[in-house]
Amino acid sequence: MRLYDTLTREIRELKPIDGSTFRFYCCGPTVYGPAHIGNFRSFVLQDVFRRTLETGGMRTLHVRNITDVDDKTIRDSQAANEPLSEFTARWTDRYHADCEALNCLPPHVEPSAVEHIPQQIEMAGVLVEKEHAYVSDDGSVYFRISSFPEYGQLSHLDTRELSLGKTQEARANADEYEKDDLADFVLWKARRPEDGENYWQSPWGEGRPGWHLECSAMIKEYLGTDFDLHSGGEDLIFPHHENEIAQSRCAWGGQFAGHWFHPTHLIVDGRKMAKSLGNLYTIDDLAEKGFSPMEVRYVLISGHYRKQLNFTLDSLTAAREALSKLAKGARGLAERAGEGHLLTEAGFGPFESAWEALNDDLNTPGCLGGIFTGLRESAKLEGAEAAAALAGLNRVLKAIGLILPEEPTSAAVPDDIRALADKRWEARAAKDWAKSDAMRDQLADLGWAVKDSPQGYELEPA
RNA sequence: GGCGGAGUAGCCAAGUGGUAAGGCAUCGGUUUGCAAAACCGCUAUUCGUGGGUUCGAUUCCCACCUCCGCCUCCA
Numbered sequence: 379m380r381l382y383d384t385l386t387r388e389i390r391e392l393k394p395i396d397g398s399t400f401r402f403y404c405c406g407p408t409v410y411g412p413a414h415i416g417n418f419r420s421f422v423l424q425d426v427f428r429r430t431l432e433t434g435g436m437r438t439l440h441v442r443n444i445t446d447v448d449d450k451t452i453r454d455s456q457a458a459n460e461p462l463s464e465f466t467a468r469w470t471d472r473y474h475a476d477c478e479a480l481n482c483l484p485p486h487v488e489p490s491a492v493e494h495i496p497q498q499i500e501m502a503g504v505l506v507e508k509e510h511a512y513v514s515d516d517g518s519v520y521f522r523i524s525s526f527p528e529y530g531q532l533s534h535l536d537t538r539e540l541s542l543g544k545t546q547e548a549r550a551n552a553d554e555y556e557k558d559d560l561a562d563f564v565l566w567k568a569r570r571p572e573d574g575e576n577y578w579q580s581p582w583g584e585g586r587p588g589w590h591l592e593c594s595a596m597i598k599e600y601l602g603t604d605f606d607l608h609s610g611g612e613d614l615i616f617p618h619h620e621n622e623i624a625q626s627r628c629a630w631g632g633q634f635a636g637h638w639f640h641p642t643h644l645i646v647d648g649r650k651m652a653k654s655l656g657n658l659y660t661i662d663d664l665a666e667k668g669f670s671p672m673e674v675r676y677v678l679i680s681g682h683y684r685k686q687l688n689f690t691l692d693s694l695t696a697a698r699e700a701l702s703k704l705a706k707g708a709r710g711l712a713e714r715a716g717e718g719h720l721l722t723e724a725g726f727g728p729f730e731s732a733w734e735a736l737n738d739d740l741n742t743p744g745c746l747g748g749i750f751t752g753l754r755e756s757a758k759l760e761g762a763e764a765a766a767a768l769a770g771l772n773r774v775l776k777a778i779g780l781i782l783p784e785e786p787t788s789a790a791v792p793d794d795i796r797a798l799a800d801k802r803w804e805a806r807a808a809k810d811w812a813k814s815d816a817m818r819d820q821l822a823d824l825g826w827a828v829k830d831s832p833q834g835y836e837l838e839p840a
Numbered sequence: 841g842g843c844g845g846a847g848u849a850g851c852c853a854a855g856u857g858g859u860a861a862g863g864c865a866u867c868g869g870u871u872u873g874c875a876a877a878a879c880c881g882c883u884a885u886u887c888g889u890g891g892g893u894u895c896g897a898u899u900c901c902c903a904c905c906u907c908c909g910c911c912u913c914c915a
Contacts, residue, residue: 404915413915420915449913484853534843535911563912589913616843618913642845643909650908680863681853686846686908693852696864703863706878731861736856741856747862811873818875829877836877 379430382684384615385532385640393433394606395636400431401439403597403635404611405618408445410454412660413476415674415689416644416651420611422678423641423740425482426778427609433777441600442485444470446492448589451752452576462576463492468651476661479671489602491592498587499580500593500631502565503776504768510556510590510628517568517583521708523561526624532638533616541545563621564588578722580688581597594629598620609639641683647690659690672781675695679742679778700746705782708771712756715765726770728752728759733774744777793824799837802828 382389394400394699404424424442431438443450446466455465470490471794481737491498502519505511510525523529531722569577569584576582588596597605600619601628610619643650646657664674669691676697681687726733732748735741749771756767775782791799802817818828827840 407915408913417915423915473903523896533910612845613910613914616912621912641915643915645908646908676863677852684845685853690852692864696852699865700863703857706892713887741854743852743863744861745854747854750862806873809873822876830872830875831871831877838877 379436380739381637382425382739383637384640390637392606392637395578395604399437399439400607401594401601401605401699402428402441402607402639403601403605403610404440404442404608405593405614406442406444406449407486408448409466409473411449411469412662413473414550414651415659415661415664415678416673417611418480418676419474419687420609420641420643421477421482422480422675423683423742424609424639424677426742427479427639428483428742428779429779430472430740433773434737434801435622439487441485441487441596441599442490443488443593443596444490444686445592446490447576447586448491450649452573453491456572456574456651464658466490466492476671477516479661480675481672481781483779487601489524489596491587491596494592494596494599497579497599498591499578501591501595501598501625501749503581504629505565505625508628510625511565513582514568517585518547518564519582520562521565521625523559523624523629526628528627529624530620532620532623533696533715535616535620548592563617565591565625565838570579571717577805586769590618590624593618594622594626597626597634600629603630605635607637609634609641612640612642642686644678644687644689646688648688650688653806667691669694670783672701672783676701676780679744679780682743683740690829700781701780702728703752704749704780705785707750707757708768708775709785710767710773710781711753711756711759711764714760715768716761717774723774725766726773727767728755728771729767733770733777736774737778744815745774749803795821795824795837798824799826799828803835806830 380389380391389426392400404421410561413444428438428440444466447462451462455462458465459665460468462593474484502511504512505521509522511519511521513519545632558694561597564583566580567585568582569586573586577586597608608619608622614636623634626632645651646655646659649655649657651658661674665671668809673694674697677689677693680693680697703744729749729752732745732752735744735748738744752767752771756764760766798817798821802814807815821828821837822840825840827838829836829838
C-alpha cells in the first residue's frame with residue numbers, strides 16, 4: 379500500500395525492511411483516565427492500517443505501549459489515594475475493553491513503561507557516555523539538542539524557531555533552570571517529594587524516566603534500531619517523536635523509523651475537543667446516548683486521516699443508518715449467493731475500487747463510498763457471482779474492521795404490549811380505524827413501534 | 841510571530857487539468873385504509889473570495905477572507 383510519510387512529505391510504497399514482516403510501533407495511551415474518541419481516532423486508524431496490510435497478505439508485527447508512569451499518572455493516582463500500579467491497571471483494563479468494543483486488534487506486543495525501567499536507565503546511560511546527554515546538579519539527565527544537528531527534521535522546525543518558541547512562560551518555569559539550553563529535554567527526572575513512592579534507583583540517584591525515553595527504550599527492545607513505521611497522533615510529532623529520533627539515533631545508531639504515520643486530530647461540533655468545552659466524549663459517554671462502538675468506529679473512519687474530522691452526534695445517527703444499509707445489502711447478497719457457494723478466492727470483484735482506495739494512502743472515506751457503489755453494482759448478481767462479490771465485500775469489511783449489525787431479532791415483547799398489539803390487529807381487521815390508530819399511538823407512547831405487513835405485524839422498540 | 845492543515849450541496853465527506861464518489865437528511869414515487877417500515881428515484885452548471893496561467897481549473901499560480909492544529913510532556 380501507499381502511505382504519506384510525515385518526514386519526507388511524500389506518499390510512498392510500504393515495503394518491510396526485512397522483506398517479510400512489516401514491523402511498526404504506535405504510541406499508546408497514558409492510562410490515567412478513560413481514553414476519548416480523539417485518542418481512538420488514532421488507534422482505529424492504526425488498526426485499519428494494520429488490517430489493510432494483512433488483508434493484502436503482509437505479515438505484521440505491531441507494538442503499542444502503555445504509558446503507566448508520568449506526571450499525570452502519578453498525580454492522579456495520588457489524588458485517588460491508590461498505588462500507581464493499581465491505578466494504571468484499572469485504566470488499562472478499561473482501555474482494553476474499549477479497544478475490543480471498537481474491534482481493534484490487540485497489538486502483538488504491548489509493553490508498559492514501568493516494566494522497562496532498566497532499559498531506559500541503560501539508554502540514558504549510553505547517551506551520557508556518548509556526551510549526547512548531561513547530568514544536572516539535582517540528578518536529572520537531559521538530552522543536549524545541540525549534539526544532534528538533524529534535530530527538527532520531522533517537525534520541520536529549525537534551531538532558530540525552536541529557540542523563538544521558548545516563551546517567557548517557559549523561561550519563568552522553575553523546572554527548567556537546570557538545563558543548559560531551554561530546548562533540551564529531560565531523559566531522567568530526579569526524584570521529587572510529590573513523586574511519593576514512585577521512584578527508581580539509577581546511576582544518578584533516585585528518580586523516574588522522562589516520557590520520551592520510555593517509547594525509545596521499548597522500541598529498541600522489540601524492534602531494534604531500524605524498523606518500518608512509527609505512528610501516533612499529530613500532536614506527538616513535536617516534541618515527542620522528534621525527541622525519540624534524536625535520542626534513539628544518538629544512542630544506538632541506525633535510522634530509527636523508516637516511515638511516519640500521523641493521523642490528525644478530531645474536532646467536535648467544529649471546535650477543538652476539550653473537557654472545558656464539554657465536547658469530550660468517551661465510548662461510555664456515547665453508549666449512554668445510545669450509540670454503539672461500531673457506530674463510533676464508522677464515524678472515525680468516515681473522514682480521511684490527514685484531514686481534520688468533524689465529529690458530531692448527528693454523524694453517529696447517520697452512521698447508524700449507513701451501517702444498517704450496508705447490513706441489508708450484505709444480507710441480500712448472501713441470500714442470492716445461496717448456501718452452496720462458500721467462495722474464499724482472493725479478489726474483490728465489485729469491491730475492487732473500495733479495496734484500492736484503502737491502499738491509496740488509507741483513503742477510508744473513499745473505501746466506504748466504494749462499498750456502497752459495489753453493493754449497487756452487485757444488486758443483480760445471483761449464485762456463484764453473488765458469492766464471489768460477497769467474498770470481496772467481506773474482505774474489505776474485515777480490512778476496515780467493520781462488523782455489520784445483525785438483523786434485528788424480535789425483541790422480547792412484554793405480554794401486555796403483545797396483548798394490546800393483538801387487539802389493535804383485530805380492530806384493524808375489522809376496519810375500525812379510529813380504534814386501531816388510537817392503540818397504535820398508545821403503543822408508541824409505551825415505546826413500541828408497529829410494523830404492518832399484509833401477513834401480520836411486528837413490534838420493535840422505538 | 842514560526843511551522844503545518846483546511847474551506848466541495850441542509851449536514852458529513854471523497855475526488856480530479858477535461859467538466860463533481862458515497863452516506864445522512866429533505867423531497868417525489870411504489871406500497872398502505874391513513875401512517876410507519878420497506879423498496880425505487882430526484883436533488884451541487886458548481887467546489888471560500890478576487891485575479892492569473894491554460895483550448896479548458898474546483899483541481900496549478902498569486903493575493904485576500906475564514907477556520908483549525910502544533911510551537912515542551914495532549915491521539
